[in-house]
Amino acid sequence: MTKKIVVTGMGASSPLGGTAPDSWAGLLAGTSGARALEHDWVAKYELPVTFAAEAKVRPEEVLERPVAKRLDPSSQFALISAMEAWEDAGRPEVAPERLGVDYATGIGGVWTLLDAWDTLRERGPRRVLPMTVPMLMPNAASAAVSMHFEARAFARTVASACASSTESIVNAYEHLQAGLADVIIAGGTESAIHPITVASFSSMQALSRRNDSPETASRPYSVDRDGFVMGEGAASLVLETEEHALARGARIYAELAGGGVTADSYHITANDPEGRGASRAVHIALERAGAVPDDVTHINAHATSTPVGDPSEYVALREVFGERVHDIPVSATKASTGHLLGGTGALEAVFSILAIRDRKAPPTINITEMDPAIPLKVVGEPQPLGEGAQLVISNSFGFGGHNAVAAFRSYGD
Template sequence: MTTKRIVITGIGATSPIGGTATESWANLLAGASGARRLEQPWVEELSIPITFAAQAAVPAVDILTRQETKRLDPSSQFALIAAREAWADAGTPDVDPERLLVDWATGIGGVWTLIDAWDTLREKGPRRVLPMTVPMLMPNGPAAAVGMDLGARGGERTVVSACASSTESIANAYDHLQAGLADIVVAGGSEAAIHPLPIASFAAMQALSKRNDDPAAASRPYDVDRDGFVLGEGAAALVVETLEHAQARGARIYAELVGGAVTSDAYHITAPDPEGSAAARAMRAAVETSGASLEEVSHINAHATSTPVGDIAEYNALRRVFGDRLDGIPVTATKASTGHLLGGAGAIEALFVVKTLHERMIPPTINLDNPDPEIPLDVVTSPRELGEGDHIAISNSFGFGGHNAVAAFRTFSD
């Protein structure tokens, strides 16, 4: 079977550092942090031990209609915002609905809807539970919302694989298009889990940073003083299509998606395999699927959550793949700015890789004051030019359950 060229023609986002893809990218380059103190009364009422997170810079209620916010869980609200921006950015393609497919991801789904409905049931009785509760809480709610809004009849697929979810959706988009299942795929992910229960749970497992006194500096990948991740929220979307289809409609092309791969550790429910063998296999496969060479990889957007164990495990996997050549590959860890969007993390990071290749500018990793000597990487700490020529970049995502997903992109040329 002939390998088709797959390209990115639209991007959209709502993140802790910007209400759009453009704003998020500009603030990322400026070294902004989306982490800030939580002002909700439940923080004090429930004695939540972590008092900060990376909330969306622009609340969904400021963008969507009142009816949309009432009928959609926040995870679906963010999805709709990002997908609409990406679709408009792609030029609102005129495509056969049966050739338009949505592959969307979430790590948790409608946690706000689920727990609010449970509270309503206990406090006010079953008659007060909203009839839209199940459609709002189901993990495929965001995919359905995007699919209905765009009129996609080629499929509305949902990936739920923790923090690897939306990178897996992007890898799926590549496969869908190669298989001829669609002409365009809208791929992405969203999460809205800044809720007392997930925060309490992540805190109990010692996964979150405890820097309540300095939220902006809390996420610090590769730093010797890193102590956990910062919980984030938001969504990002990519419009992905075959080169033939994009050129036929005169679309602007950001970058090429050259491959994606998914593997699993089968090691531990929350901890990554410290040897990184399965993660390494995903990186190799994502690049080599399209016939590209690992020698061509010249940038890495790392998963890099800022946890003591996770950052080292990913480094071990990277060293397995690239050997001594890793020392000369610029690495960036954008969760330092955005926090960790869980199921939406891979999508926003893939968007950043696409912008990196299109603008030939590598965004910085903030808060790296004391680099960990056990992780000797070329970490980009101020915006750095990517340089001319052909470049391949990979975006890594790893999730609870041992899920590994990697997407590979290339600078576009005719």
């Protein structure tokens, strides 16, 4: 029998704020987290892109030094957001064997890896820290969260590029449906604003080069968009079965109604221009939610602000919704946050849930002129979603042809 899976806690550390409420407030205010990078290495390596959307609150400002010291920044962000989500959920009482972790990263501990390489070259092997590998491994964030909360049901890791954390949320949905846990901490993290990643993304012409105007550089759907803006941070959800949540008297934000994961098998970096895998992921999410396309009231789009990616998502959405796609309010929140890579889906899940709670679609900033090839109803100012049941889908698509979609429904309507 299908169970209801509900969201009872949320946390986030993003370019807009150090908590989920602060990030949401910054988003609704139409602010941008993008800024010029104030690091010596920008000039040292003559990087063609000199800005990014760094987290507004550094993790070392939140975590105790002994804890932060043994974690890569990506794991630090993960732990901070998970701690916030757990507190927000009211510290659920659950047996360790019934508490699981589904966490994600797109790249992993890039700073730890490359700092260790610098140490090896400059100071020799004896100076490389013994904790280097445990800090850089992709499952480090999941392990850190599971150990902090003594989660012993499982601690699983997803690495599917920019679809990673939405896929981790869909996995959590499946694991709760299967009865493998009663409560799961799910989410994703990334801290990869490093000279090598900036140089690599720049070389593939993926990043915006508006160095003179970082705040307006990320402009999804705008006719003059020229690439995405790198971001960093993490977001976490506490998910549990409705039965468990009601038994402990938990506040319920929304229902995680369904999710879909597919693969394009098309190209390592490019989306399928026909959007076939993406549209299938939406169909699967809606089918699992017991919903039809006409039930969807809002879309949080992947929309990275790239010339190729934005149109392919529109093609996928048009296949699912037909002409009605032009009437559904669409938010492209990377215009404000930048692209958190493996952390972006979880952050956008938080935004989708808060849109349901507040019945308000967040704005998409920086559009100078809508691309006529993408005639979506993009939200320019915070827009009321109206009365009645809400069903919001959140899309994430990643390098390697990974597609993941989560569907959230208002609870109790």
